[in-house]
Amino acid sequence: MAARAEITAKYARQYARASQKDKGRLLDEVVAVTGWSRDNARRQLRAAAKPRPARPRRRRRPRKYSYDALKVLQRVWAFSGYECGKYLAAAMPTLLDSLERHGELVAGKRLFSS
Structure with missing residues (x-):
């Protein structure tokens, strides 16, 4: 699972900046490496490319x-x-x-x- 996350993080930056043709090629590579479906690979790459907002620290009671x-x-x-x-x-x-x-x-x- 950690390997898939590393692969997704690696390809996510490229996928976000790629043209339509290059996105298809990148998806093919991710699918071949991870074994995911194209839909799942696309979803994972888009999610990994989005910056996550910092969660505010909760104050202890x-x-x-x-x-x-x-x-x-x-x-x-x-x-x-x-x-x-x-x-x-x-x-x-x-x-x-x-x-x-x-x-x-x-x-x-x-x-x-x-």
């Missing part, structure tokens, strides 16, 4: 939780048995109360033991 909050959430999620978000949200108050009561959410304590 800002973080919703801090790094420390994510670690606590991961710990609570692990204690819940990796419940889905719907059930985790419903069980969160009970889980947090019981984890605090048993000393599992103490500041400075390692969250995950190795």
